[in-house]
Amino acid sequence: MNPANYIVLSAVLFSIGAIGVLVRRNAIVVFMCVELMLNAANLAFVAFARMNGNLDGQVVAFFVMVVAAAEVVVGLAIIVQIFRTRRSASIDEPNLLKY
Amino acid sequence: MSEGINLGETIVFWVCAGLATLGALGLVLSRKAVHSALWMALTMINLAILYVANSAPFLGMVQVIVYTGAVMMLFLFVLMVVGVDASDSLIETIKGQRAAGVLLGLALGVLMVWGIGSALAGVAPAGLERANEIDGGNVQGIARMIFTDYLVAFEATSALLITAAMGAMVLAHRERWAARPTQEQLSKARFLSGEHPGNKPSPGIYARHNAVDTPALLPDGTPSELSVPRPLRARGDVRPVDHADMTEIAEIEEVDAT
Numbered sequence: 001m002n003p004a005n006y007i008v009l010s011a012v013l014f015s016i017g018a019i020g021v022l023v024r025r026n027a028i029v030v031f032m033c034v035e036l037m038l039n040a041a042n043l044a045f046v047a048f049a050r051m052n053g054n055l056d057g058q059v060v061a062f063f064v065m066v067v068a069a070a071e072v073v074v075g076l077a078i079i080v081q082i083f084r085t086r087r088s089a090s091i092d093e094p095n096l097l098k099y
Numbered sequence: 100m101s102e103g104i105n106l107g108e109t110i111v112f113w114v115c116a117g118l119a120t121l122g123a124l125g126l127v128l129s130r131k132a133v134h135s136a137l138w139m140a141l142t143m144i145n146l147a148i149l150y151v152a153n154s155a156p157f158l159g160m161v162q163v164i165v166y167t168g169a170v171m172m173l174f175l176f177v178l179m180v181v182g183v184d185a186s187d188s189l190i191e192t193i194k195g196q197r198a199a200g201v202l203l204g205l206a207l208g209v210l211m212v213w214g215i216g217s218a219l220a221g222v223a224p225a226g227l228e229r230a231n232e233i234d235g236g237n238v239q240g241i242a243r244m245i246f247t248d249y250l251v252a253f254e255a256t257s258a259l260l261i262t263a264a265m266g267a268m269v270l271a272h273r274e275r276w277a278a279r280p281t282q283e284q285l286s287k288a289r290f291l292s293g294e295h296p297g298n299k300p301s302p303g304i305y306a307r308h309n310a311v312d313t314p315a316l317l318p319d320g321t322p323s324e325l326s327v328p329r330p331l332r333a334r335g336d337v338r339p340v341d342h343a344d345m346t347e348i349a350e351i352e353e354v355d356a357t
Contacts, residue, residue, distance in 0.1 A: 053225025
């Protein structure tokens with residue numbers, strides 16, 4: 001097996017996450033798809049660290065995880081807040097800035 | 100090639116890669132948001148196994164603890180708050196957006212897989228044995244790098260975490276603008292509204308079952324709409340009234356009368 005398979009798997013997961021972000025309308029599902037894209041990038045970092053023979057990639061993946069955790073907390077708080085005011089979790093609803 | 104990939108890792112890769120891709124597809128294709136979250140958890144766990152297979156045991160553990168432990172629980176918790184039935188609307192706000200999104204996503208995937216696959220086809224991995232040996236292990240190596248080369252980034256991360264926690268608390272906090280209504284005010288409001296102030300009829304009164312989906316029967320045998328909780332009525336889960344009960348009661352009454 002070629003170790004580049006890890007990178008190819010990461011590309012596949014990233015694309016599926018991107019499709020989910022573009023297609024789904026539920027804010028929480030869209031958010032989970034963003035998380036999937038972050039995880040795919042992490043897998044690429046880990047695989048690149050192994051291919052290059054140093055640990056920098058793993059450290060960067062660790063930082064990505066920390067930032068993703070912080071981002072999830074703030075993003076979900078915003079989603080809950082929007083749901084409280086508009087009673088909807090659809091990303092088509094908040095369109096007040098449109099007009 | 101300094102580090103060969105043995106048969107065991109090949110098997111682990113194909114099993115976990117298949118399950119991770121299945122989880123990702125389930126995440127995108129599930130109608131219900133809770134199902135999406137569970138598929139997502141499957142993907143996360145398989146990615147953790149792949150990290151361990153990629154000689155990153157520390158990141159594998161962090162993945163399990165942070166993602167499948169904390170982040171997915173947070174997602175499920177918010178799903179419970181926001182409403183499990185908040186499923187997707189099928190109305191397209193922008194015409195053709197769904198098809199265009201799928202097409203562009205597939206194009207992105209083909210481009211990346213083809214480009215990366217052809218670029219990395221002949222590259223042999225250097226392997227992490229030597230990098231791990233310097234400090235005596237993977238965890239020690241990562242620890243040394245975090246606390247030396249990446250110290251500034253690490254400190255900034257701590258500031259970020261505190262800011263995120265504060266931000267979440269501020270965003271999720273709801274200020275109470277009016278005073279909490281007293282019991283007297285609530286009671287007066289209930290009687291002023293003109294509706295029936297007492298309890299609604301309990302489900303199952305005079306009916307054969309006493310489950311919440313069984314409407315109570317009025318004296319004339321018709322089911323009482325008020326006795327069944329509104330969510331059950333909205334979902335159409337109300338148990339139909341068994342009119343055999345009514346004929347049986349009539350028979351008993353006749354026996355008693357004679």
